[in-house]
Amino acid sequence: MTLELFRLNRRFAGFHALNDVSLAIAPGEFVALLGPSGSGKTTLLRILAGLDYPDSGAALKDGEDFLATPARERRVGMVFQHYALFRHLTVVENIAFGLRVRPWRQRPSRAKIHERVDRLLARVQLEGLGGRYPSQLSGGQRQRVALARALAVEPDLLLLDEPFGALDAQVRVALRRWLRELHEELRLTTVFVTHDQEEALELADRVVVMNRGRIEQVGSPEVIYQQPATPFVCEFIGKVNRFAVRRTSVGWAAGGWMPEGDPWEGRFAGAVAYVRPEQLRLAVPATEPAWEARLRHIYLAGSIAHLELHVPSLDQVLEVDVASEDLSRLGLQPGMDLRLAPRSAVLFAQDPAGATLEHERWIWHERDRVHA
Numbered sequence: 519m520t521l522e523l524f525r526l527n528r529r530f531a532g533f534h535a536l537n538d539v540s541l542a543i544a545p546g547e548f549v550a551l552l553g554p555s556g557s558g559k560t561t562l563l564r565i566l567a568g569l570d571y572p573d574s575g576a577a578l579k580d581g582e583d584f585l586a587t588p589a590r591e592r593r594v595g596m597v598f599q600h601y602a603l604f605r606h607l608t609v610v611e612n613i614a615f616g617l618r619v620r621p622w623r624q625r626p627s628r629a630k631i632h633e634r635v636d637r638l639l640a641r642v643q644l645e646g647l648g649g650r651y652p653s654q655l656s657g658g659q660r661q662r663v664a665l666a667r668a669l670a671v672e673p674d675l676l677l678l679d680e681p682f683g684a685l686d687a688q689v690r691v692a693l694r695r696w697l698r699e700l701h702e703e704l705r706l707t708t709v710f711v712t713h714d715q716e717e718a719l720e721l722a723d724r725v726v727v728m729n730r731g732r733i734e735q736v737g738s739p740e741v742i743y744q745q746p747a748t749p750f751v752c753e754f755i756g757k758v759n760r761f762a763v764r765r766t767s768v769g770w771a772a773g774g775w776m777p778e779g780d781p782w783e784g785r786f787a788g789a790v791a792y793v794r795p796e797q798l799r800l801a802v803p804a805t806e807p808a809w810e811a812r813l814r815h816i817y818l819a820g821s822i823a824h825l826e827l828h829v830p831s832l833d834q835v836l837e838v839d840v841a842s843e844d845l846s847r848l849g850l851q852p853g854m855d856l857r858l859a860p861r862s863a864v865l866f867a868q869d870p871a872g873a874t875l876e877h878e879r880w881i882w883h884e885r886d887r888v889h890a
């Protein structure tokens with residue numbers, strides 16, 4: 519099932535909830551819509567489900583007009599954050615619901631329904647719990663029932679709106695892995711809404727980053743993380759250090775750090791740089807350009823240590839992540855002085871008024887540096 523969305527727009531009382539959203543989803547793909555609250559994710563999902571309509575734009579499913587297809591005929595399965603299970607029905611009855619309410623010509627026989635429900639119970643690992651009511655299940659079990667119910671009608675598009683949003687962190691991670699495995703098995707085209715970047719990066723084949731009704735970037739989790747297209751994506755995905763870079767007579771510089779090269783060939787005098795905490799290298803030899811910094815704090819978080827370093831030449835504190843075992847290997851202690859420099863950075867040029875130019879991006883790597 520191929521889904522193509524063309525320039526979808528949706529306004530609510532003057533508010534632009536979806537602004538020219540275009541996207542193609544390939545058969546069997548697992549796509550995550552990721553963005554902050556109010557970015558338009560749910561609006562887009564509701565349009566796909568047939569619960570809402572865009573003001574303009576088009577959607578094609580295998581080349582046919584999807585928006586003109588009534589919700590009931592879209593072959594879409596949906597799971598919401600808040601368990602929409604029927605409280606007065608057992609697990610089995612909940613799962614069978616979508617099949618039982620079909621017009622009798624399309625309704626499978628009782629035996630067929632029974633067989634399908636049994637298969638789904640096994641698939642969502644709830645064998646033996648079919649006779650329970652939703653109130654007798656944990657949150658994670660309820661969401662698996664909701665998923666089984668969505669799958670029962672054999673949809674060719676699965677829409678999941680923050681399905682794990684109300685669950686505690688451990689259950690979330692376990693269900694996330696389970697869902698990924700289920701997807702590898704079923705290969706059902708899936709659109710998953712989340713504002714949790716870790717969830718999106720771990721689960722999806724492709725991540726669609728949304729902000730204020732627009733798509734900021736579409737890409738694999740690796741591309742979204744390593745080659746963010748806009749300052750918004752840099753700041754929204756993962757932790758990041760941000761600082762100003764200026765063009766000097768000898769090239770680009772920020773304090774003691776000097777990224778070599780200039781993709782803009784002198785067209786700009788200022789830029790903003792983003793560097794991930796794990797992309798900062800400590801103990802840089804004195805022969806290389808780097809920042810002199812003082813280690814202020816060490817926060818040990820299991821296998822990773824988060825460090826805060828003050829860089830006087832930037833008049834800024836930078837965050838650095840290292841493996842915990844590096845603390846003793848490098849003899850790191852609060853108060854010590856270190857030289858540090860980025861391994862990689864993403865820079866966006868700024869115009870003379872200081873406005874960031876989103877489309878003027880430079881992905882800089884240490885390995886690109888010409889060694890003397």
Ligand SMILES: Nc1ncnc2c1ncn2[C@@H]1O[C@H](COP(=O)(O)OP(=O)(O)OP(=O)(O)O)[C@@H](O)[C@H]1O
Pocket residue numbers: 530531533535553554555556557558559560561562713
């Ligand atoms: N029926 C409506 N009437 C008016 N405004 C609406 C309606 N539905 C959504 N909006 C607005 O459109 C914007 C986008 O909402 P949407 O629910 O799509 O965001 P979201 O990215 O899913 O956010 P969240 O993560 O909080 O669910 C929000 O500002 C919301 O207030």
